[in-house]
Amino acid sequence: MAAKLPIIVNRNGGTAAKMGDKLVSTLTEAFDAARANAAIEPLDGKQIPKAIKAAAKKGRVVVAGGDGTVSCAAQELAGSDAELGLLPLGTLNHLARDLGLPTDLKEAAKVAATGKATAIDVAEVNGKVFVNNASIGLYPLMVREREGLQDDKGWPKWLSTIPAAYAALERFPHHRLRVDLGKGERAIVTPLLFVGNNIYSLDAGALGQRASLTDGKLSVYAVSHRSRAKLLWFAARALFGRARHDMDFVTLGECETLKVWSSGDSIEIALDGEVQRIDSPLEFRIRSGALKVVTP
Structure with a gap:
């Protein structure tokens, strides 16, 4: 049998x-x-x-x-x-x-x-694997707020997301970080640092999607320091694929390794939507072809 x-x-x-x-x-x-x-x-x-x-x-x-x-x-x-x-x-x-x-x-x-198994890339930060993306700033804060609403009020995730996003914007954190994409350190101030496993699209109709899971690269986006109103305007433009690389991002690039230093000893980070606190510095890397996934 x-x-x-x-x-x-x-x-x-x-x-x-x-x-x-x-x-x-x-x-x-x-x-x-x-x-x-x-x-x-x-x-x-x-x-x-x-x-x-x-x-x-x-x-x-x-x-x-x-x-x-x-x-x-x-x-x-x-x-x-x-x-x-x-x-x-x-x-x-x-x-x-x-x-x-x-x-x-x-x-x-x-x-x-x-189905047949095919090898795809995964990303890793300080030994913790993620398959989609990692983020610092507004998104982890929104997740914490959402989880609180789900626990306290019993609301479903989709319903909790709207007031949680509003609460995160009310607190509106800006993180002072140092980043190195393999070409030397630079200091940035950002409300949101996003690190993707492979290349995430900013184009209209494909926002947040990946054409490939085998590029062997991390995609890095750090949103520019700005007011709440300008951040909301950026989000609206991004949804329609109209984000401007020169104006909307203080850091934008692709790399195989990334190092991030926070202003404290540790920092909250969302890994595939799960919030964790990780010691600084954060050392990201791509692991090419490390996971065998069954596909059609």
Whole structure:
């Protein structure tokens, strides 16, 4: 009898939480349709790393959840021979989108079970892996505010985001940083430093998307110091692909390594949407082809 395909599910995230008691039966039906002998294991977030590490010994492990769950899996699997299948059950599913994975559950299960593995890049900061992006400033602050609203009021993520963004703008942090993209240090003041795993587009119709996950580069964007009103105007223009490189960014570039010094001993940073506090300096690097992901 063929070994069962391990399916590690974040039962508290996004679509999985909405399924409730039907979660296991719905996923079982999807993998049965793909003729895959699946072992479905719904877990809380803290249980997932250990489960992924154990399941990886079988060669292929499928994770069902959002980008945070995928990032957790990448932390365990990057640099190994294990293959990672994705079942996008989060809110945004950025990596799944950039990989061209189907949004239909049965189609995604079929790809995860029968697709071929391809090597993609991951990024890393101080030993912590991320598959999409890292940011300092407004975004981590907004995430903290959003999580507080979700905990206190029980609001869903999408509803909590609007007042959380407003609260972050009210506090409006500007970070004094020193950065080195491999060409020497420079001091910057910015409300938002963004570091992407591969090249993120600023073009109209493709904002925030990646054409490739194998470029072997970090993309770095530091928004210029400005007033709240001008920052909102920048955000509106960026949404329509009208950001101006010369005016809107104090630092903009691509590199294989990046070093960032904060004004304190540590700094809050969002890694694939999960906020952590990391000691300064932050040492980023790209790890080319480090993660084997199952694609159509």
